Amino acid sequence: MVIAIGFEGSANKLGIGIIKDGVVLSxxxxxxxxxxxxxxxxxxxARHHREHALSVLQQALDEAKIKPQDIDVICYTKGPGxxxxxxxxxxxxxxxxxxxxxxxxxxxxxxxxxEMGRLITGSKNPTVxxxxxxxxxxxxxxxxxxxxxxxxxxxAVGNCLDRFARVLKLSNDPSPGYNIEQLAKQGxxxxxxxxxxxxxxxxxxxxxxxxxxxxxxxxxxxEYTPADMxxxxxxxxxxxxxxxxxxxxxxxxxxxVLIVGGVGCNKRLQEMMGVMAEERGATLFATDERxxxxxxxxIAQAGWEMFRSGITTEMKDTTCTQRFRTDEVExxxxx
Amino acid sequence: xxxxFFKQGAEAKLERCTFYGKPCLVKERFRKQYxxxxxxxxxxxxxxxxxxxxxxxxxxxxxxxxxxFMVDMETNSIYMEYVEPSITVREFIADxxxxxxxxxxxxxxxxxxxxxxGKAHQSNIIHGDLTTSNMLLAQKFxxxxxxxxxxxxxxxxxKNIQDLEVVLIDFGLTALEGTPEDKGVDLYVLExxxxxxxxxxxxxxxxxLMSYKKNNPxxxxxxxxxxxxxxxxxxxxxxVG
Numbered sequence: 025m026v027i028a029i030g031f032e033g034s035a036n037k038l039g040i041g042i043i044k045d046g047v048v049l050s051x052x053x054x055x056x057x058x059x060x061x062x063x064x065x066x067x068x069x070a071r072h073h074r075e076h077a078l079s080v081l082q083q084a085l086d087e088a089k090i091k092p093q094d095i096d097v098i099c100y101t102k103g104p105g106x107x108x109x110x111x112x113x114x115x116x117x118x119x120x121x122x123x124x125x126x127x128x129x130x131x132x133x134x135x136x137x138x139e140m141g142r143l144i145t146g147s148k149n150p151t152v153x154x155x156x157x158x159x160x161x162x163x164x165x166x167x168x169x170x171x172x173x174x175x176x177x178x179x180a181v182g183n184c185l186d187r188f189a190r191v192l193k194l195s196n197d198p199s200p201g202y203n204i205e206q207l208a209k210q211g212x213x214x215x216x217x218x219x220x221x222x223x224x225x226x227x228x229x230x231x232x233x234x235x236x237x238x239x240x241x242x243x244x245x246x247e248y249t250p251a252d253m254x255x256x257x258x259x260x261x262x263x264x265x266x267x268x269x270x271x272x273x274x275x276x277x278x279x280x281v282l283i284v285g286g287v288g289c290n291k292r293l294q295e296m297m298g299v300m301a302e303e304r305g306a307t308l309f310a311t312d313e314r315x316x317x318x319x320x321x322x323i324a325q326a327g328w329e330m331f332r333s334g335i336t337t338e339m340k341d342t343t344c345t346q347r348f349r350t351d352e353v354e355x356x357x358x359x
Numbered sequence: 360x361x362x363x364f365f366k367q368g369a370e371a372k373l374e375r376c377t378f379y380g381k382p383c384l385v386k387e388r389f390r391k392q393y394x395x396x397x398x399x400x401x402x403x404x405x406x407x408x409x410x411x412x413x414x415x416x417x418x419x420x421x422x423x424x425x426x427x428f429m430v431d432m433e434t435n436s437i438y439m440e441y442v443e444p445s446i447t448v449r450e451f452i453a454d455x456x457x458x459x460x461x462x463x464x465x466x467x468x469x470x471x472x473x474x475x476x477g478k479a480h481q482s483n484i485i486h487g488d489l490t491t492s493n494m495l496l497a498q499k500f501x502x503x504x505x506x507x508x509x510x511x512x513x514x515x516x517x518k519n520i521q522d523l524e525v526v527l528i529d530f531g532l533t534a535l536e537g538t539p540e541d542k543g544v545d546l547y548v549l550e551x552x553x554x555x556x557x558x559x560x561x562x563x564x565x566x567x568l569m570s571y572k573k574n575n576p577x578x579x580x581x582x583x584x585x586x587x588x589x590x591x592x593x594x595x596x597x598x599v600g
Contacts (some may be wrong), residue, residue, distance in 0.1 A: 039501040088516070171555045177544065177592060204519070215395050220530060223488045223548030263394040274369040275492065275556070 026096045026332060030324030033113025034105025034133050035157060040080050041321025042088040042095070043328055046143055050087035051314065051321040052080050054180040060193045063186065068109035076114045084320065092124045094152060097336070099327025102130035103348035104158065107342065110344040113114070118342050127336040129327040133318075134159060134350040138170060139329055140322035141284040145309035151278040153269045154189040154350075156285035156318075157182035157201075160265070161350060162224060162272045168355045173272040174224030179262050182287045188257055191236050192250050199317075204254045205290050211255020213248055224271050226264045231257075245251075252335045262293045266300050281311040289316040294328055329357040370393045370406075370531055375441060380426045383439035386436060403435050404530050410559050411437065413484050413533035420482040422475050423497075423526040440499050442526050446512045448472070449491035452557050454516050467520040468496075473570025476549070477523055480582065481575045487532030489549035491556055495526040539578065543585030545572070550590075 025045055032039040038057075040234065056072035058064050085092070095130035100117035103110060121128040138152050146288030152163040152170075159182045162174040179187075182201060194207070214301075218234050220227040235257060242248045269281060281301055283294060294310045301308040333356040362385060365415075367371040376386045388403045407430065414424045429438040448468065455464050472494065479486060486493070496515060499522055515523065534541060550564050557563075572579040 085592060166555075167558055173551070173555050177547075183474075214395050216397065216401060219398070219402065222544050223490065223532065223552065225544070225548060225551075259395045259398065263391075263398055266393050271369040271488075274367075275490065296393040302392075303392065 026328055027090065027094055027322040028097045028328040028331065029095050029140070029270060030131070030136070030320040030322065030327055031098070031113050031117040032133070032136070032318050032320045032323045033073045033098040033109045034101045034103065035318060036069050036072070037111065037318040038076050038080055038113065039174060039318055039320035041319055042084055042090065043323050043324040044323055045328075046325075046345065048170055048321045049086045049090065050179075051319050052083040053317075053319050054080050055198065058196045060070070060195050061190050063190065066106045066108040069106060070112040073109050073112045076276070077113070081116065081120070095126055096126075097125070097331040098126050098128045099131050099323045099331075100128065100342070101136070101323055102343070103345035104133055105344075107238050107344065107346050110232045110346070114342065114344050118339070121342075122299035122339070125284065127331070128339065128342055129330050129335060130337040131323045131326045131330065132322075132348055132350065132353045134161070134163075135170065135353055135355075136322035136326040137284040138163065138282075138350075139326040140315050140319075141282045141309065141311060143301050143325050144311045144315050145282060147280050147282050147307075147309040149278070149339070150282035150309060151269060151273045151276060152282045152284060153265060153284065153288070155181050155287035155293070156267060157186055157287075159285060160226065160228075162268050164272060164276050164278060164352060164354065166276075167357060168358070170350050170353070170355060172349070172351050173275065174226070175266040177222070177225050177227050178229040179232065181226075181228060184232045184255070184261060185287065187232060188235060188254075189238070190222045191239055192253070199286070202292065203286055204258065205292060207251045208254040208258045208292065209254070210251040211249070213250065213252040213256075214259060215242070215248055215256040217256060219264060221267055224268045224275070226268055228261060228264075231260065250253060256289075258292055262290075262296050264295070269297065270300055270304070273304065277324075279304075279306045280309065282308055284316060286317045288332045290315040317351040333357040367528070367600060368529075378438055381428070381502065382443055383409035383428060384425065384439050384441040385436050386439065387436040389435070404432070407432065407435060407437060409533050409535065410530040412575025413486075413530040413535060414439075416484055417479065417527060420478055420484075422478055422482075422484075423524055424530070425526065425528060442495055442528075444515055445495040445497040445517050445526065447492050448494040448496060448525065449517070449556060450512075451496050452491060452560070452563075456557065456559075461533065461561070464520045465560070465563050468525075469563050470570045471520075471525045471566040473572075474574045475527060475573045476546070476567070477579070479527070480537070480545070480571075480578060481537050485534045485537040485541045485545050486527065486530065486573075487534060488529060489545060490552035493527070493529040495528055496523045497526050498522065499524045539581040539585045540589075542578070542582040543589050546582065546586045547589045550557050550586075 160176040
């Protein structure tokens with residue numbers, strides 16, 4: 025029996041989760057929400073994490089009904105992410121590891137998403153679409169590595185959605201993407217937007233510039249409503265994501281597809297992926313906002329896998345890095 | 360025309376038949392139910408047109424592609440030559456690696472691939488989906504009775520690579536009139552597809568690039584510079600959780 029606690033703070037969510045052999049004991053999270061029209065800045069986000077770290081940790085321990093001495097391993101996000109928030113969260117992990125005299129494991133954030141998705145959905149060897157505010161990747165496992173088959177060649181899909189939400193001054197509560205999704209449900213009229221797929225890679229920056237420039241004008245003239253714009257944006261970017269995922273599945277001969285990351289809880293994306301999977305005779309696996317959006321349990325789960333395969337991180341190596349690719353990690357816990 | 364199912368690709372259904380006695384492949388882009396009807400129609404029309412144009416331009420510039428027999432815009436189908444016997448480059452590399460046949464065949468293949476892409480880029484053809492599954496290896500046309508001999512795909516593997524030629528297929532994402540940026544991305548797509556499908560082939564890509572530079576002397580320097588930029592963008596882009 026191994027109990028792992030995970031600390032996640034790579035972006036604007038601070039999450040601390042406890043996992044005991046594949047069972048989530050607790051997974052509280054606190055999100056830094058900025059006013060409409062604004063994104064979150066590293067310095068302010070780090071301050072948010074510092075302010076809430078201890079209360080969220082206490083909540084995690086209380087909900088799990090365990091004491092610090094019951095924990096076997098401390099896991100924290102090494103990267104990728106924003107520097108200041110990562111460091112402030114890692115500091116808490118390092119401190120408790122030394123206070124409680126427990127081993128510590130540095131975890132790749134993206135691997136955390138994948139392992140959590142596999143745990144919750146029970147999928148064996150899926151093609152993974154990882155979509156969030158900072159990442160857009162199509163990943164498949166082969167020979168001890170999560171290989172990246174396709175990815176964005178500029179900005180992430182979540183970043184594209186978030187930045188368009190700022191143009192429309194949508195609320196950031198609970199997240200800009202969620203509010204785009206709700207508004208898109210009322211959209212009727214489809215506006216054709218730049219659709220850029222290159223092999224298994226996608227690009228969103230041209231589309232974003234286009235819609236940022238056109239939207240205010242089209243809305244003012246009354247040709248399209250903000251809802252129509254959200255609808256058109258979602259339909260276009262999600263179609264691009266489904267297309268590259270399907271390409272990767274065809275390429276790898278895969279019959280399972282898993283969506284992870286914050287954008288992964290979008291119901292329309294899941295629906296479109298479901299249709300594609302059905303047409304191919306494949307199975308879709310997806311989770312809800314508890315596990316799709318950044319959380320502590322996913323770091324605990326990946327760390328739990330690593331710890332059981334014999335990996336721990338020396339205290340002197342418990343650093344953070346803003347850039348840490350999914351395919352840099354040797355996957356020692358899978359065959 | 361009796362049509363038999365051949366393969367389900369990512370964006371089209373492939374069927375085999377005979378077209379006036381010739382082996383034929385029908386590529387039908389069926390309606391993708393997941394995407395908006397307007398988007399679907401526009402992508403399908405645009406891709407069929409650019410696919411046919413690109414294949415024509417390839418052939419006029421000495422790059423082997425299947426011959427197009429007919430295009431039917433009603434059913435979104437392209438009728439083209441079924442190249443046989445042939446194997447995919449992907450199968451070829453896997454076979455070489457499995458039999459530990461050494462680097463020679465791979466480097467000779469890389470030379471050919473670099474040549475083709477170099478020529479294509481020089482003619483402003485951006486394939487858009489360069490993977491090892493989208494390149495076939497077929498018997499070089501000799502113009503005599505020998506070429507009509509019937510081989511099986513397994514025979515192809517026994518052939519000397521010098522007697523085989525690369526046939527480029529699947530131009531579904533092709534663009535004409537490319538900038539150095541587009542060409543750089545084209546090479547980047549190939550690099551990623553190669554390295555993710557076939558582990559330990561870094562040197563094969565290097566050899567492709569060498570041959571590419573030789574065969575696209577005017578444009579290569581700028582394209583390779585763009586490739587380095589794109590690599591950097593992909594690998595070192597700030598990735599926020």
